[in-house]
Amino acid sequence: MPSKTRHTQKQSTTNITKSSKTTADLAQQPALPKWPSIQPLVPASDLTLSALLPDQILTIPCLWTAALCKSYVAFLGKLPLTTTPGKPKKGDAVRVNDRYQVDDPAFAERLWSGTALRELVEQPTIEGRQLSVEETKQLWGGEVLGLNSNIRIYRYSKGHFFDQHYDDSNNIAFPNSTSPASIPAKTTWTLLLYLSSPATGCKGGETVFYPEPPSKREAAPAPVVVDLEVGMALLHRHGKDCVLHEGREVLEGEKWVIRSDLCVRR
Helix, strand or coil: CEEHHHHHCCCCCCCCECCCCCHHHHHHCCCCCCCCCCCCECCHHHCCEEEEECCCEEEECCCECHHHHHHHHHHHCCCCCEECCCCCCCCECCEECEEEEEECHHHHHHHHHCCCHHHHHHCCEECCEECCHHHHHHHHCCCEEEECCEEEEEEECCCCEEEEECCCCCEEEECCCCCCCCEEEEEEEEEEEECCCHHHCCEECCEEEECCCCCCCCCCCCCEEECCCCCCEEEEECHHHCCEEEECCEEECCEEEEEEEEEEEC
16 A cells, blocks of 8 residues: 555556465465355445545445444454554555455455445446446446455554555456456455444544645645445545545544455456
């Protein structure tokens, strides 16, 4: 995660192929978790895509129910999470949290097709208007394939935070359900699924975006503060179009997040 120093010199999409694994990588791959059922769910007809910043930051309130989030938090707490290093790599933002990472195409597909997410992304209606096929491709950066199989679990406890940074885009090999050959793809939007909020005892931990001013002569727009809501999905552009953002310090309780990325055909 590049730090805010990239704010003045944004880089183009990186060329990292996370799905290309060596024998050593496969040996280090942990056993796949036995994820709980993703039930109960809210139907797509009862959900909406809300724009906090047009074409940049979208939310889906109540994508998961409070009961489902509670079940997952209990399960995720048993995973072998590791604490991020206190001193980040050169050029990376300071992040202090506990995390778990696994390559799990099956779970990514469940999270995509087994919930209302796929329908809401493939047939988006924003501010009461359904987007055309071409508008949909333009919004997501191409033909959407699904979610990145690189699943990341984050736990932010009291005192944990993620300093200002940009999310990179990555080139990946997307699994092909009809052929052994994978599909060349790239990630275009970050997906964050919040499992906790003040209602569960978590204070602080808001995700805050800092949009750039339209010109050097104009003042920067007010930050966009995304408060934690149980079961809410947050989607935001990343790569060269990413908005500078941070995860504020957690003041009380725990902030739990499931992270993936939206993938489009290259």
